[in-house]
Amino acid sequence: MDAIISPQEQLNILSKAEVAKLLDVSQSGLYKLFRSCALAVLNCGNSLDDGKELLERYPDFAIQIIQEERGIKLEVKGAPASAFVDGQMIRGIAEHLFAVLRDVVFASSDERLLRSLDNDRTEATTDAVFHMLRNADVIRPKVDPNVVVCWGGHSISMGEYDYTKKVGYQMGLRGLDICTGCGPGAMKGPMKGATIGHAKQRLGVGRYIGITEPGIIAAEAPNPIVNELTIMPDIEKRLEAFVRAGHGIVVFPGGAGTAEEILYLLGILLHPDNRELPFPLVFTGPGSAADYFRQIDAFIGTTLGPEAQQKYQIIIDDPEKVAKAMVGGIASVRAFRKQTDDAYYFNWQLKIPRDFQRPFAPTHENMRNLQLNREQPNHQLAANLRRAFSGIVAGNVKDEGIRAIEANGLFEISGEQSIMQPVDDLLTAFQNQGRMKLPGSHYTPCYRIV
Incomplete structure (x- = not known):
């Protein structure tokens, strides 16, 4: 039309x-x-x-x-x-x-933004993320912390989708606003549920923040519930925007993209400079997702160790408990930021190493050269695992990634056996559970584990 x-x-x-x-x-x-x-x-x-x-x-x-x-x-x-x-x-x-x-x-x-994007300092990249969010009016001073970021797959079952709405509803009843990747599935459900909770509490128009980037937007078109849409320059800026603007994160079932997000956040929280910083993180889903989160938990334990497992809690089939956990966790965030004189609207104190900010181009050469071994700190291993999953997302749904696979064959990913076997098992489970593509779509792997 x-x-x-x-x-x-x-x-x-x-x-x-x-x-x-x-x-x-x-x-x-x-x-x-x-x-x-x-x-x-x-x-x-x-x-x-x-x-x-x-x-x-x-x-x-x-x-x-x-x-x-x-x-x-x-x-x-x-x-x-x-x-x-x-x-x-x-x-x-x-x-x-x-x-x-x-x-x-x-x-x-914008000249200031361009100077920040061209600068290789971590502070400059964070400054660029701040200015993108402020330009989009996502930054709201003089407002108590209440933004919950919700991550999860665009390809989920109807039962899982209904559960995300129930969690969103319980959070909406408690005055929490929702921020997601703005697409369908686990990104839309919490917003849809929260609208009802906000309406019942006569809170007026709630905030439904959607943060995306040009490479993924075609695969995850913004749902119309989003009333604050922001398009960041790349996936790394998008991920930083989530953790800088959000006050807590809820993770629903998903595929490679959700694994990428989990690895990004855990890698940051494992950095020594962030160990005392409160950041509520909950993994949740309906009863049918219990095995899914057991596998995610086992994958994290095998690759990143028990310290990483202590950074989150798993709540199965209890939307009210999830919402209460977020309310309590965000109260701790507010107290910490008040004590340390940090802004409520932007998490300036969070240390994000340069390896988590530097854009990763998912070329065949870059995917083949990823360092997936234990001869590095855990937060660095998490950064490299994040890149591996980011490349798979590109090969699955992004225009440039799909064309690269058509031209040059499958991405090859290699590393230590003790790391690659859990990666292979997790990706195989995602395929078997239909989490790589929307229901009804045929999935052809864009990678092979070497």
Whole structure:
């Protein structure tokens, strides 16, 4: 379908210089990035998690910026019909389109941000993450900590999805806001449940924060419940945004992407500088997911050891207990930050080593050269394991990863037997449980363990 849409809140008052900068998007190399992210947003609700297939399915899709004296509008042509109701674009999706425009332009044109992104210091990268979140209005001063990040798979069973809604509902009743990767499945369920909890408590409009990045957005199109969408430049900035902006994390069942997120966080929490810093972390699912979390726990114990296992608690089939655990954990976070005079809205004290920030390009060479051995500190091993799972996610659903596999064959991953065997077992379980692709999709592995 075709449409011309106006910004509802963001980008509705612009200077002529700002409009000129936005017009450059459609006339420069940024257009390809802008177009692919916009198409992913418009594809919300469709059963497709393949970035390459999405671009090929809508070859005639186009999006242009229309300049007006008072600002801009967006003209879309050949957009997925699912983004419309009775010929009108769903308002939440229209808002997401302008969020895409805002973040793509900001990440490519703000001089301070560009200096931070080009700097190899950890503080500079954290500064860039802060400015991206502040530009998107995610940073809210003078608000008590209450943001729970929810991680989990986009490909989960209906029983698991219903459970995520129940947990979200219990957290909503307790005034907690939700932040997720903004896609379907375990990213949508907690937000959907929380809306009911917030409504019952007459809390007004809750915060449903979605944080994504260009490589994954086509596979995990933002669901329209998200009312604060942010697109970070890459997966590493996205992960840092989660742990800087969130006050606690709940992990639901998932696949390779969820394993990547778990390894990222555990690697950071295992760093000596973070051992005394409170950060509530709960793994949870319905009764049917008990074996799944036993396997995750065993994998962590075998690869990273008992210290890593002490960083989280596992709660099975008890949404109320999960919500209470988050409330108690966030109370500890608030007390710690008040005592140490740290901001409630951004976790400045968290030490994130450079290896967790440096973008990892999932090329065949880089995947083959990963150091997966015990001749390194545990937090460093976690960083390298995270990269392995990140590469598999790219090969599964990201456009550039899928094309790399088609051109050069499977990714090869090698390392010590005591590490690679648990990795192989976990990935095989994900395949057998249908956690690598959406239900009904055929999964062909993009990797092999050497």
